[in-house]
Amino acid sequence: MRRLATIAGLAFLFSIPLWLGNFYLLHVCIITGIFIIAAMSLNLLLGYTGQLSLGQAAFFGIGAYVSSLASLGFEVHLLPDWLVTVDPKPVWFGMACAVVVTGLCGWAIGRIAFKVRGAYFVIVTISFAEVVRLVALNWDELTQGPMALNNIPPLSLVIPGLLDITFIGKVANYYLVLVFAILSYGIIARLVRSRAGRAMIALKENEALAASVGIDVTKYLVLATVMSAAIAGAAGALYAHYVRIVDPNVFLFIYTVTMVIMVVAGGKGTLAGPVVGGVIFGLLPEGLRSLAIAPEVQWIVYGILMILVVYLLPQGIVPALRPFLQHRRHLDAQKQPPADIPASEAMS
Amino acid sequence: MQSSLKSVIAATGILLFASAAWAQDTVKVGVSEPLTGAFAASGNYVTQGAQLAADAINKSGGVLGKKLELIVEDNKSNPTEAVDTAERLIVKDKVPVLMGAWSSTLTLAVMPKLEEYKVPLLVETSSSGKITTSGNPYIFRISPTSEMEATAFAPLAKSLGIKKANFLVTNNDFGKGSMQEFTKMLKGQGVDIGAQETMEPDATDLSAQLAKIKAAGGDTLFVTTDVAQLTLILKQAKDQQITMRIITTGGSVAPDQLIDQAGDAANGSYHLVFFTPWFPDAVKNPDVAQNFTAAWKDKKYNVGGLTEGFRGWDGIYTIAAAINGAGKTEPEAIREALWKVKVKGVNGDISFIKQGPSGKESGQNVPSVYLVKIEGGKVVKQ
Amino acid sequence: MDLWKPQPVGRLPRFRQSLSRKSCVLDQLLQHCLNALVLGGTYALLGIGLTLIFGIMRVVNFTHGELYSFGAYMMFMFVMLLHLDFFLSLVLAMLLGIALGAAIEFLLLRKLRGADIDTTMLVMIGAWIAMQNLEQLVWSGVAKSIKTPFPSSPLVMGALSVSWNRLFVLAVALGLILCTYALVNRTRLGRAMRATFQDPDTAALMGVDIGTIYMSTFALGSGLAAAAGALLGPIFVVTPTMGDLASLKAFAIVILGGLGNIVGATIGGFILAFIEELGAGYISSGYRDAMGFLLIIAILLVRPTGLFSRKERIG
Structure with a gap:
């Protein structure tokens, strides 16, 4: 039954470009998809380890910049007389670099997270994103500063004689993002259901208890931040090679906020939460736009919805729907335990 | 997988143009301007000018x-x-021609999209040389390049007695492009170059840059930015007793607004502008300028914005002429027609010469450049 | 291309070239310090407001920067649109800031008392987004300037100069800081606030009305932020996003000074201003705003309770 629903859902997602016929809406779907991947990565930190990182846009932006720079090539003076020249690399290599570099940044942030918690961790992550933005803005030689990195090549996969795909145009990019989203979902699902995932949730619920039963708190926190950062970095790289321009505003706090709204509204600590929240808050601006509502009003609606969600659905949409779904499942009289109970419930 | 993906990619292109029947009840023109953010003041003026032009065109029968x-x-x-x-x-509203995007950086960012969708862009403000020299055949610019400004200014450098010049420019293609061209021109005349400071487009506290410029000495400070930041610079320069002659380039200065907002801190500053509403008889097409100024004042828009708003007016009139010349609302036909337009604009006659690598030339207009000075709270000819 | 015939300029301004290079360097340093001193006053004002809210209510207040821009816009409205007296406008802007702060506390935070820090933070982020865009809707994105009654010629002291407007801002900021210090340390309300800061439960048991304390604290902090905006608006320009950096800098100052520590926030404000101004003057003007954030990260890594705080951190 569940498997059938999953297959139907996937088939629906794969069929969208075949019947949508409106390239602008497809463009909106692609951007939404990329932000859903970023929101899933944030959920790993916010939902499963309970660390509110408000610097997720930093990983997203670093991924975008690293992949763009590697695929465009660059020249930079690391010291006044030490010129480093990097020739343009294939885009897939750039994206791999993005994942590695953001993973390393995630490792550093994970170490910091162990030292400072709560409000202080939030402020450290915001500061981190802001510092990275200012570096991107001012290190003109490398990043072109406010002039933006332009003409970023699209992703192309070339295996001589076998494969030659360039992801140009909306349909190709839609499938690319969809495949990445499914991969990310799978990786996160595996991680949170593994021993490591259960350890993360345990230390979110009660860190002292988790430590006392021998869970290595630092190790799992760092693992979660590394994974989260790397996935956000991959999303950023996808974004850069789709819109083909990156400027320092990619680090703005508002992008992090968008991801946070998606996660919190959808339901933090559930696998489906960021997807549901992402679809709603990714498509909502277009819906409001088609009602000819000023962009400012859209954002006011955004802000008010965010407050309402915290007040009315503090756990998010997916957990609020769960009793209803479980009731249905009960009627289906399935013998084996359902596979998709969120890990946080499986623990309790 | 491979072949299906390839065919899907090919279908993208076909579908795009099949679905885009560029025929509507109105003729749509896309305008992308900075209405919020660092350049909001200028972007709003240009948009107001563009809307006035569209209204005037519609009143006399449309296109x-x-x-x-x-x-x-x-x-x-x-x-x-x-x-x-x-x-x-382009994709949603299916406009056959665009105007924008004010700042050089914004225009340069949009340029690859023009080639991708094959839609022409009329550039109304941007001054960076790169825009018309990089080989994008969908670019038609009515504003002067920084190089044109520098060349026009060259004879004045000697008569103003410039010995050592400093620069304070926004950290983008607009500011840096201008600094590069003026530095080249001034060096050619044996003028010393002192401090070359940059600032973020949305920076408000420029005291550190100004202190450095003051320490560098010299007799002239060239400033390139938009009107909002310029007001701050004039005020803060006065606070720090910087007595250098301040000359602004780029034409986005709105001297009336400076007089209004910076008070006597604006006195003694020079400005390169492309339209001089203060001296209606000095412009090339006085009747056009008169129409524009009257329409602007009729709407009770800020008169300080005239020097910026005229770009929108000229841009839309040029686009309308091209659409009329093309006889249809197809991007390619409009692009062809743009090469042939001859429009009487607020800032002189508009037509395009070829610039950039052959085969992929962009269109560039050769407009007028004027230098004015603010003295005793009034704009005077210089 | 045509250009008017240039006319020769009569007299060029004269420069003091006789001065030795050394004194020029010293002048520049002193000028930077003077600029930093003026800036530090408003930073301290912002920091104090936030440190009270953060320290007493445990609320990471993202609307702080919005109160700052609210103060500036009110100033614009009173001075430029309603043509009221400049100084009266300043008082009105601050009073409205206090009222808006009280309203935010009553509408959004009252029901969330006792909720965890992340929950209130999300609500404050939502409020911040809504408020900022409301401001943009009402006032448009175009920067606004405010005229001042101060003479446009600066006060000149040798090679140094500072505008009268900035001196006024420094004086008012220092005055407000002293008032706040006196309020917290010398009044009944202040004593109740300090008691709540140390232990809300015990304070409640001792008869302190926590609701009133929270509302007063938030209103006071908001009023100080609005005052800072109203003071700086006329010096710079007023834009809907002017509060974003102000918020983040206020966080930096709070962390520098320690939670709920008014003296710490005051010193922190001045330290941040000096670091920014000297960093911009001698290292790179582009990284001016980065200085504060690098400072936050460095301090939290070395001394997670802030420079001047002996209290245990929260969270």
């Missing part, structure tokens, strides 16, 4: 017997947003 409809999108002074607005205007 091709239809009404001209401007679809204005806010690019938020941000290059990525500028690309997004171009995408939306």
Whole structure:
């Protein structure tokens, strides 16, 4: 039954470009998809380890910049007389670099997270994103500063004689993002259901208890931040090679906020939460736009919805729907335990 | 997988143009301007000028017997947003021609989209040389390049007695391009170059840069930015007792607004402008300038914005002439027609010469450049 | 291309070239310090407001920067649109800031008392987004300037100069800081606030009305932020996003000074201003705003309780 629903859902997602016929809406779907991947990565930190990182846009932006720079090539003076020249690399290599570099940044942030918690961790992550933005803005030689990195090549996969795909145009990019989203979902699902995932949730619920039963708190926190950062970095790289321009505003706090709204509204600590929240808050601006509502009003609606969600659905949409779904499942009289109970419930 | 993907990619292109029947009840023109963010003041003026032009054109019969409809999108002074607005205007609203995007950086960001969708862009403000020299055949610029400004200014450098010049420019293609061209021109005349400071487009506290410039000494400070930041610079320069002659380049200065907002801190400053509403008889097409100024004052828009708003007026009139010349609202036909337009604009006669690598030339207009000075709270000829 | 015939300029300004290079360098340093001193006053004002809210209510207040821009816009409205007296406008802007702060506390935070820090933070982020865009809707994205009654010629002291407007801002900021210090340390309300800061439960048991304390604290902090905006608006320009950096800098100052520590926030404000101004003057003007954030990260890594705080951190 569940498997059938999953297959139907996937088939629906794969069929969208075949019947949508409106390239602008497809463009909106692609951007939404990329932000859903970023929101899933944030959920790993916010939902499963309970660390509110408000610097997720930093990983997203670093991924975008690293992949763009590697695929465009660059020249930079690391010291006044030490010129480093990097020739343009294939885009897939750039994206791999993005994942590695953001993973390393995630490792550093994970170490910091162990030292400072709560409000202080939030402020450290915001500061981190802001510092990275200012570096991107001012290190003109490398990043072109406010002039933006332009003409970023699209992703192309070339295996001589076998494969030659360039992801140009909306349909190709839609499938690319969809495949990445499914991969990310799978990786996160595996991680949170593994021993490591259960350890993360345990230390979110009660860190002292988790430590006392021998869970290595630092190790799992760092693992979660590394994974989260790397996935956000991959999303950023996808974004850069789709819109083909990156400027320092990619680090703005508002992008992090968008991801946070998606996660919190959808339901933090559930696998489906960021997807549901992402679809709603990714498509909502277009819906409001088609009602000819000023962009400012859209954002006011955004802000008010965010407050309402915290007040009315503090756990998010997916957990609020769960009793209803479980009731249905009960009627289906399935013998084996359902596979998709969120890990946080499986623990309790 | 491979072949199906390839065919899907090919279908993208075909579908795009099959679904885009560029025929509507109105003739749509896309406008991407910074209505919020660092360049909001200028972007709003240009948009007001553009809307006035569209209204005037519609009053006298529209284009091709239809009404001209401007679809204005806010690019938020941000290059990525500028690309997004171009995408939306072309793919969603299916406009056959665009005007924008004010700042050079914003225009440069939009340029690859023009080649991708094959839609022409009329550039009304941007001054960076790169825009017309990089080989994008969909670019038609009516504003002067920084190089043109520098060349026009060259004879004045000696008569003003410039010995050592400093620069304070926004950290983008607009500011840096201007600094590069003026430095080249001044060096050619044996003028010393002192401090070359940059500032972020949205910076408000420029005391550190000004202190450095003061320490560098010299007799002249060239400033390139938009009007909002310029007001701050004039005020803060006065606070720090900087007595250098301040000359602004780029034409986005709105001297009336400076007099209003910076008070006597504006006195003694020089400005390169492309339209001089203070001396209506000095412009090339006085009747056109008169029409524009009257329409502007009729709407009770800020008179300080005239020097910026005329770009929108000229831009829309040029686009309307091209659409009429093309006889249809297809991007390619409009592009062809743009090469042949001859428009009487507020800032002289508009027509395009070829610039950039052969085979992929962009269109460039050769407009007028004037230097004015603010003295005793009034704009005077210089 | 045509250009008016240039006319020779009569007299060029004269420069003091006789001065030795050394004194020029010293002048520049002193000028930077003077600029930093003026800036530090408003930073301290912002920091104090936030440190009270953060320290007493445990609320990471993202609307702080919005109160700052609210103060500036009110100033614009009173001075430029309603043509009221400049100084009266300043008082009105601050009073409205206090009222808006009280309203935010009553509408959004009252029901969330006792909720965890992340929950209130999300609500404050939502409020911040809504408020900022409301401001943009009402006032448009175009920067606004405010005229001042101060003479446009600066006060000149040798090679140094500072505008009268900035001196006024420094004086008012220092005055407000002293008033706040006196309020917290010398009044009944202040004593109740300090008691709540140390232990809300015990304070409640001792008869302190926590609701009133929270509302007063938030209103006071908001009023100080609005005052800072109203003071700086006329010096710079007023834009809907002017509060974003102000918020983040206020966080930096709070962390520098320690939670709920008024003296710490005051010193922190001045330290941040000096670091920014000297960093911009001698290292790179582009990284001016980065200085504060690098400072936050460095301090939290070395001394997670802030420079001047002996209290246990929260969270």
